[in-house]
Amino acid sequence: xxxxxxxxxxxxxxxxxxxxxxxxxxxxxxxxxxxxxxxxxxxxxxxxxxxxxxxxxxxxxxxxxxxxxxxxxxxxxxxxxxxxxxxxxxxxxxxxxxxxxxxxxxxxxxxxxxxxxxxxxxxxxxxxxxxxxxxxxxxxxxxxxxxxxxxxxxxxxxxxxxxxxxxxxxxxxxxxxxxxxxxxxxxxxxxxxxxxxxxxxxxxxxxxxxxxxxxxxxxxxxxxxxxxxxxxxxxxxxxxxxxxxxxxxxxxxxxxxxxxxxxxxxxxxxxxxxxxxxxxxxxxxxxxxxxxxxxxxxxxxxxxxx
Amino acid sequence: xxxxxxxxxxxxxxxxxxxxxxxxxxxxxxxxxxxxxxxxxxxxxxxxxxxxxxxxxxxxxxxxxxxxxxxxxxxxxxxxxxxxxxxxxxxxxxxxxxxxxxxxxxxxxxxxxxxxxxxxxxxxxxxxxxxxxxxxxxxxxxxxxxxxxxxxxxxxxxxxxxxxxxxxxxxxxxxxxxxxxxxxxxxxxxxxxxxxxxxxxxxxxxxxxxxxxxxxxxxxxxxxxxxxxxxxxxxxxxxxxxxxxx
Ligand SMILES: Nc1ncnc2c1ncn2[C@@H]1O[C@H](COP(=O)(O)OP(=O)(O)O)[C@@H](O)[C@H]1O
Ligand SMILES: [Mg+2]
Numbered sequence: 001x002x003x004x005x006x007x008x009x010x011x012x013x014x015x016x017x018x019x020x021x022x023x024x025x026x027x028x029x030x031x032x033x034x035x036x037x038x039x040x041x042x043x044x045x046x047x048x049x050x051x052x053x054x055x056x057x058x059x060x061x062x063x064x065x066x067x068x069x070x071x072x073x074x075x076x077x078x079x080x081x082x083x084x085x086x087x088x089x090x091x092x093x094x095x096x097x098x099x100x101x102x103x104x105x106x107x108x109x110x111x112x113x114x115x116x117x118x119x120x121x122x123x124x125x126x127x128x129x130x131x132x133x134x135x136x137x138x139x140x141x142x143x144x145x146x147x148x149x150x151x152x153x154x155x156x157x158x159x160x161x162x163x164x165x166x167x168x169x170x171x172x173x174x175x176x177x178x179x180x181x182x183x184x185x186x187x188x189x190x191x192x193x194x195x196x197x198x199x200x201x202x203x204x205x206x207x208x209x210x211x212x213x214x215x216x217x218x219x220x221x222x223x224x225x226x227x228x229x230x231x232x233x234x235x236x237x238x239x240x241x242x243x244x245x246x247x248x249x250x251x252x253x254x255x256x257x258x259x260x261x262x263x264x265x266x267x268x269x270x271x272x273x274x275x276x277x278x279x280x281x282x283x284x285x286x287x288x289x290x291x292x293x294x295x296x297x298x299x300x301x302x303x304x305x306x
Numbered sequence: 307x308x309x310x311x312x313x314x315x316x317x318x319x320x321x322x323x324x325x326x327x328x329x330x331x332x333x334x335x336x337x338x339x340x341x342x343x344x345x346x347x348x349x350x351x352x353x354x355x356x357x358x359x360x361x362x363x364x365x366x367x368x369x370x371x372x373x374x375x376x377x378x379x380x381x382x383x384x385x386x387x388x389x390x391x392x393x394x395x396x397x398x399x400x401x402x403x404x405x406x407x408x409x410x411x412x413x414x415x416x417x418x419x420x421x422x423x424x425x426x427x428x429x430x431x432x433x434x435x436x437x438x439x440x441x442x443x444x445x446x447x448x449x450x451x452x453x454x455x456x457x458x459x460x461x462x463x464x465x466x467x468x469x470x471x472x473x474x475x476x477x478x479x480x481x482x483x484x485x486x487x488x489x490x491x492x493x494x495x496x497x498x499x500x501x502x503x504x505x506x507x508x509x510x511x512x513x514x515x516x517x518x519x520x521x522x523x524x525x526x527x528x529x530x531x532x533x534x535x536x537x538x539x540x541x542x543x544x545x546x547x548x549x550x551x552x
Contacts, residue, residue, distance in 0.1 A: 172420065300408055
């Protein structure tokens with residue numbers, strides 16, 4: 001039982017990062033119905049940006065804030081300059097563009113940051129000496145680093161929920177997500193809201209990327225690949241248009257991944273079952289959930305009476 | 307019976323639409339449409355399915371590309387965007403109601419006040435709850451869970467939250483039971499009589515339309531083919547045959 005708690009705690013830390021990236025996906029999906037395949041690589045680019053700023057003597061947390069601000073601008077520009085014109089042609093064009101951006105941001109990172117392919121050392125965000133942990137009843141330990149990641153994500157999530165539920169901009173975002181035509185008729189400048197959604201999503205991604213790099217103590221061109229895969233799975237599991245679903249989906253997948261990876265190891269002392277199997281199991285679970293609930297755990301099934 | 311530049315009493319109309327053309331892609335639906343709504347009146351566009359009623363409403367609200375001259379209180383608005391038009395004082399209840407189904411009833415009303423600022427928004431919400439007590443009972447429910455009639459009431463209240471000078475209603479009777487429809491039209495009539503709200507309604511149901519209208523425009527394949535007072539239109543033989551069936 002001690003193991004169980006341990007694996008769950010470890011899984012929650014990683015899972016919270018999936019949640020964050022998934023939230024970024026959901027913020028865009030809700031507004032436009034587009035899946036941003038470049039979410040992970042945009043985050044990667046911003047993470048390299050934070051590394052670069054930090055490397056020039058700026059404290060890491062401040063560097064991350066600056067990178068998140070830069071990502072905000074880049075996200076808005078991408079919506080305005082690429083996604084919006086493409087969306088007027090066809091939704092398919094948008095898919096192609098986000099896949100192109102995926103490639104572009106990865107290549108650009110490789111070009112601009114020397115040593116990106118093999119990896120650059122990323123600073124620690126939370127105390128992470130071997131002795132930095134809480135001891136829990138039953139023998140489990142909870143590393144400060146994991147607590148820090150989880151708390152950071154939960155705080156950002158709470159802020160996002162406040163934004164959605166308590167501010168006028170948030171109301172406008174919910175209006176556009178629910179019924180773009182009616183939002184326009186109510187006077188919402190929907191284009192600005194979509195631009196804001198992309199900007200916000202890119203910022204969220206930037207922070208997510210930096211959290212991953214912080215835990216890995218390294219950032220390289222492959223850092224966000226698996227994370228994005230699981231985050232998009234988390235968003236799908238949660239229902240794509242539900243922020244709550246993204247959070248629950250991400251945390252669940254993180255825990256599942258941790259259990260599937262670690263239990264066999266503790267039983268057989270082997271490492272045969274690795275991250276790949278974890279991903280396979282995660283996708284199997286998603287498949288089952290979607291078969292039972294096609295709109296995901298929290299996705300809107302659009303109960304509408306005529 | 308073609309529309310005159312001004313009303314009989316010489317006052318410039320609240321909404322004045324001239325030579326309006328609009329459509330979808332290559333297809334031109336509206337073929338130079340003219341209509342006027344005077345301050346304080348209920349005007350009705352009567353037309354069969356597919357005549358272009360919804361297209362007219364969407365063109366007025368700036369939801370689709372259009373050409374022609376449209377003025378509101380004398381201000382040109384044919385080139386304005388939907389949010390600017392709402393700010394000018396025109397609110398539309400679209401066909402199919404357009405409620406924000408995932409939002410609560412209360413948030414739907416706040417949504418309607420998007421173009422406004424200030425503390426009196428909450429007071430207005432309470433006011434519309436007084437007018438529509440059913441909405442107050444359901445204020446924390448998602449709008450999608452309301453009945454069709456309740457949703458139509460909500461859609462109207464939501465539009466009125468922007469404090470418009472002119473309310474556009476696109477087929478409010480669609481899909482509603484006759485008794486609910488009557489209730490709804492009574493509400494619209496009261497809003498006009500008691501608050502002086504100007505209303506432009508689009509309807510297929512001629513009996514309903516003629517019952518509430520001060521002036522009527524008959525729309526056929528994208529152009530106004532007859533217009534006049536409700537009485538004049540009721541006595542027009544061709545219109546009677548086509549829309550009233552006798
Ligand atoms: N989005 C659209 N794209 C193409 N054609 C449309 C669209 N909406 C309506 N139409 C066409 O425009 C004409 C007028 O439609 P509409 O204004 O909806 O009529 P009404 O509201 O009077 O029933 C119809 O022939 C309809 O098929
Ligand atoms: Mg119609």
